[in-house]
Amino acid sequence: MLEIKNLKARVAGNDILHGLSLAVNAGEVHAIMGPNGSGKSTLAQVIAGHEDYEVTHGSVTFKGQNLFDLEPEERAREGLFLGFQYPVEIPGVNNAYLLKTALNARRAHQGLDEIDAFEFLKTAREKMAALGMDPKFLNRGVNEGFSGGEKKRNEILQMAMLEPELAILDETDSGLDIDALKAVAQGVNALRSPDRAIVLVTHYQRLLDYIEPDFVHVLSEGRIARSGDKTLAHELEEKGYDWIREAANA
Amino acid sequence: MATESEQLESLVNRRYEHGFVTDIATDSLPPGLDENVVRAISARKNEPEWLLEWRLQAYRQWLEMDEPEWAHVHYPKIDYDAISYYSAPKSDEDRPKSLDEVDPKLLETYDKLGIPLHERARLAGVAVDAVFDSVSVTTTFKEKLSEAGVIFCSFSEAVQDHPDLVRKYLGSVVPRRDNFFAALNSAVFSDGSFVYIPKGVRCPMELSTYFRINAANTGQFERTLVVADEGSYVSYLEGCTAPMRDENQLHAAVVELVALDDAEIKYSTVQNWYPGDEQGRGGIYNFVTKRGDCRGANSKISWTQVETGSAITWKYPSCLLRGENSVGEFYSVAVTNNLQQADTGTKMIHIGRNTRSTIVSKGISAGRAQQSYRGLVRVMPQAAGARNHTQCDSLLIGKDCGAHTFPYMEIKHPSAKVEHEATTSKISANQLFYCRQRGISEEDAVNMIVNGFCKEVFKELPMEFAVEAQALLNVSLEGAVG
Numbered sequence: 223m224l225e226i227k228n229l230k231a232r233v234a235g236n237d238i239l240h241g242l243s244l245a246v247n248a249g250e251v252h253a254i255m256g257p258n259g260s261g262k263s264t265l266a267q268v269i270a271g272h273e274d275y276e277v278t279h280g281s282v283t284f285k286g287q288n289l290f291d292l293e294p295e296e297r298a299r300e301g302l303f304l305g306f307q308y309p310v311e312i313p314g315v316n317n318a319y320l321l322k323t324a325l326n327a328r329r330a331h332q333g334l335d336e337i338d339a340f341e342f343l344k345t346a347r348e349k350m351a352a353l354g355m356d357p358k359f360l361n362r363g364v365n366e367g368f369s370g371g372e373k374k375r376n377e378i379l380q381m382a383m384l385e386p387e388l389a390i391l392d393e394t395d396s397g398l399d400i401d402a403l404k405a406v407a408q409g410v411n412a413l414r415s416p417d418r419a420i421v422l423v424t425h426y427q428r429l430l431d432y433i434e435p436d437f438v439h440v441l442s443e444g445r446i447a448r449s450g451d452k453t454l455a456h457e458l459e460e461k462g463y464d465w466i467r468e469a470a471n472a
Numbered sequence: 473m474a475t476e477s478e479q480l481e482s483l484v485n486r487r488y489e490h491g492f493v494t495d496i497a498t499d500s501l502p503p504g505l506d507e508n509v510v511r512a513i514s515a516r517k518n519e520p521e522w523l524l525e526w527r528l529q530a531y532r533q534w535l536e537m538d539e540p541e542w543a544h545v546h547y548p549k550i551d552y553d554a555i556s557y558y559s560a561p562k563s564d565e566d567r568p569k570s571l572d573e574v575d576p577k578l579l580e581t582y583d584k585l586g587i588p589l590h591e592r593a594r595l596a597g598v599a600v601d602a603v604f605d606s607v608s609v610t611t612t613f614k615e616k617l618s619e620a621g622v623i624f625c626s627f628s629e630a631v632q633d634h635p636d637l638v639r640k641y642l643g644s645v646v647p648r649r650d651n652f653f654a655a656l657n658s659a660v661f662s663d664g665s666f667v668y669i670p671k672g673v674r675c676p677m678e679l680s681t682y683f684r685i686n687a688a689n690t691g692q693f694e695r696t697l698v699v700a701d702e703g704s705y706v707s708y709l710e711g712c713t714a715p716m717r718d719e720n721q722l723h724a725a726v727v728e729l730v731a732l733d734d735a736e737i738k739y740s741t742v743q744n745w746y747p748g749d750e751q752g753r754g755g756i757y758n759f760v761t762k763r764g765d766c767r768g769a770n771s772k773i774s775w776t777q778v779e780t781g782s783a784i785t786w787k788y789p790s791c792l793l794r795g796e797n798s799v800g801e802f803y804s805v806a807v808t809n810n811l812q813q814a815d816t817g818t819k820m821i822h823i824g825r826n827t828r829s830t831i832v833s834k835g836i837s838a839g840r841a842q843q844s845y846r847g848l849v850r851v852m853p854q855a856a857g858a859r860n861h862t863q864c865d866s867l868l869i870g871k872d873c874g875a876h877t878f879p880y881m882e883i884k885h886p887s888a889k890v891e892h893e894a895t896t897s898k899i900s901a902n903q904l905f906y907c908r909q910r911g912i913s914e915e916d917a918v919n920m921i922v923n924g925f926c927k928e929v930f931k932e933l934p935m936e937f938a939v940e941a942q943a944l945l946n947v948s949l950e951g952a953v954g
Contacts (some may be wrong), residue, residue, distance in 0.1 A: 270905075270909050271909075273901075293908070294905065298911035304909050306909075310906045312921060312924070314924030320907070323920065328911050331911070380910065
C-alpha cells in the first residue's frame, strides 16, 4: 500500500526527516509515536503533499505509484486521506457541500456517477449518529466555530464518508475528552478492513487503548528508532521517550 | 488554467483593438462634442423640441463641470473630443459572418457559461439572422405584457409613443447636473429602456434587456427609466453574463427608478464588460449613475448587482427613501481581477419617517486589482425612526490586491438606528490545501469558497440569473490562484 524508502525532507530551511523507511500493507494499522519535534507531522504532511515541505531524498510509493508524481488532490482521489491535526475553518462553505464535492471528486475518479442527494444525506446522517454528531453540523460552515472535539469528529466523518484506502490520522486524539476519544476510535475501527490501512500519528498511548495497532514505530530525530507490536507502546508509556533516544544514540 | 484565461483575454483584446480601426460609417458623427452634435443626435432620433432643449441644457451644464477625481481609481485623462457621440450600428461587412469566424476560445467561454446557441451569435457580433430565433419569444412576451398594460420598449420608442410619461419622469431622479457623467449622458444619450407598470399591476414576468427588441445596439450612453405606479411590482434584469465586447471605451449610463405608493421595483444587474488584458489595456470604463426614488409611502426598491467586468467601475446604485415606511436595499458582489479597479457602493438617503435600508456588499479582489466600497447612509432631520444595517465584506485572493472601505454616515435624527459591520478575509493556503487533500482541485476550492462568500447576495437574484452569476464568477476568477 505505502512504501517509504530513506525519506529526507525539510521545512522552512530545517531538515526534519533524516532517512525514514516504512512499509504499510493493506489490512494493517500502524501507530507512529514519538516526542514533539521528532518529525511525525512532517511525515504526514509530506505524504499528503503540502507544498511547504520539501523532499530532498528518498522515495514514497502509494499503491505502486510514485507518490511525488501526484498532486495533493490526485493522491486524495486515489484514496489517501489525512486527518488534520488542526482542521482549518472555511467560513461560508457549507459542511455538507464540501463533503459531497469531495465524495463526488473521488467517485468521478473511480468512474462512478455522482452520489444521489438523498442517498448522500442518509449515509451522512447515519455516520454522524455513530460519531455522536448533531446532524445540524452538516449545514454549518466547514469547521466554523466548531470546538476542538467537534473539528476532530468532523475529520472522522469525512474519512468515514470518503472510505479511503489509506488513512493517516495526525494527532487526532489530541485535545479530546474521553467520550470524543471513544467516538473517534469507534469511527476508525469501523473503517478497519483487509483492503485498507490506517496510520495513527500520536503522542500518547491513550488512543491505542481503543484502537489496537498491529505495529508501533517510534520516531526519533527524523528516523524510525524502534518498531514493535503494541507492547512497545506500553513500554514507552512506562519509560518515556528518553529511553528510546538513549538507546538510539548508544 | 492561467494560460487558458490569458489566451482568452488576449483574444478578446485582439477583437477589441480591431474594433477601434473601423471606417467611420456615413451615418456616424465625427469625433467631438458641441451644441451641433447634440442637435444632430436629437434630429436623427426625430425628437420633440422639449427633449432637444433638455439635452442642450444638460450640455451647457456639463461644460461647467469637472470630471470627479475623488474616486479611488486611476486612469489617463479622457479626451472627450476624441469620442464620436453618435454612431449607427456597424455595417454587416465589418462583422463576422458566422460563428465559424469567431475565435473558438470566446465560444468556449460561452459554452462554460451555458449561453444558448442562438444568443452566442448576437453576443459575438455575428451579422447573420441567427438572432431571429428569439423573435417568436419576443412576440409572445410582448402580447402578454400589453394585455397587462405594461409598457416595455426602447427609450427612443417611448419618446415617440409615450412622450407624456417620459417628460414627466425623465431627470426627476437623477437631475441633469447631478454629476459630470450624468450631465454628459443627459446631453448625448443614445438609447436604452423604458418601463411603465400601471397601477395595481404585478408585471407577469421578469423584464430582461436580453429580450428587448433593438437591444443589440444601445450605445455607450445608455438611458433607462423604470416607473412603477401605485401598488405595482416589477422585476427587471439588466445585462447578461456573457462577456460583452464594445468598441467604445467610455460608458456613462444613467438609470432612474421611480416607485410610487406601495410599489416595488427589483432591479438586478449582471455586468460583464470587457475588463482589459492582464496589463489593463483596452478595458471598458463604466461610469454609471443609478438611482431609485421611493417616492410613495410603503414603496420598495431593491438593487442587486454582480459586477465582474470593466477595467474601471464607478457606480453607486442609490435609494432616495422619501415615502413613509419605504424600504431600500442594496446587494452587491463585485469581483476585480488582474488590473481591474472598482469604486462602488451605494447611498441610502432617509427622508421619510420609518424608512429602512439594508446594504450587503461583498467585494472580491484577486491579482493586482484594487477595490473600494464607498457607502453613504444619510438620515435627514425629518426621518424619524429610520433604520439601516450595513454589512460590508471583502475577500482577498493573493497578496498583491487591495480592498478599501469608505463608509460615510450623516445622522440628523436622534431616533435613527444605524449599524455597520465590516470584515476582510483572505483565502488562505491552508484552506486550499485542506480542500485539495479532500480531492477537490484548487480551482474548484476557490470557487467553492467564493460562492460561499457571495451566497447572501446570490439568493437575492432571480433563480436562473443566480446560477449564471455563479458560473460567471468561476470563469472570472480562473487562474486567480497559483
